[in-house]
Amino acid sequence: MKSNKYILRPFLKVKWWQILLFFVIIIFLSLVRGSMLVARVATISLTVFYFLWIGLIGNNLNIKLPVFRQFNVAIFNFFIVVITLNYVLMHLRIDEPYNVIMILSIIAFGGIVYNAFFISKLISTIELSREVVFSDYVGYFFLLIFFPIGIWFIQLKV
Numbered sequence: 001m002k003s004n005k006y007i008l009r010p011f012l013k014v015k016w017w018q019i020l021l022f023f024v025i026i027i028f029l030s031l032v033r034g035s036m037l038v039a040r041v042a043t044i045s046l047t048v049f050y051f052l053w054i055g056l057i058g059n060n061l062n063i064k065l066p067v068f069r070q071f072n073v074a075i076f077n078f079f080i081v082v083i084t085l086n087y088v089l090m091h092l093r094i095d096e097p098y099n100v101i102m103i104l105s106i107i108a109f110g111g112i113v114y115n116a117f118f119i120s121k122l123i124s125t126i127e128l129s130r131e132v133v134f135s136d137y138v139g140y141f142f143l144l145i146f147f148p149i150g151i152w153f154i155q156l157k158v
Helices: 009-013 016-030 036-064 073-092 098-128 134-145 147-157
Strands: none
Touching: 016 036, 036 073, 036 098, 073 098, 098 134, 134 147
């Protein structure tokens, strides 16, 4: 039986315009008037899809590095789970105590920044084949933060 990293690898071969088209369709569905259920399902689907894409990029790029240079993906994967859980709970409007959602949101914000640094540093390390400094990967960082624009460039690198 194949492991998950091999089952999901074709997902990374998708063209940038196909990912962008999927995002546009989901956003359009979320704007459809009259059905709050459709809007919630569309928003949750978009969120899960985006963070699945981020998680796949980080895990698969880390495999491309030599063993002595590989990064610690445990924190990266932890933040992917926390961020996704946070957004799903916020959009489902589950009656969780406000403090739980607030704490998860703060952790999720830190996770988004950490994961953007993680992936941008991975891409630069693979491209340059050396230890990188912040100025080497700051461009990729902002592309990941502003993801609709960044998809065009980041997906080409994967």
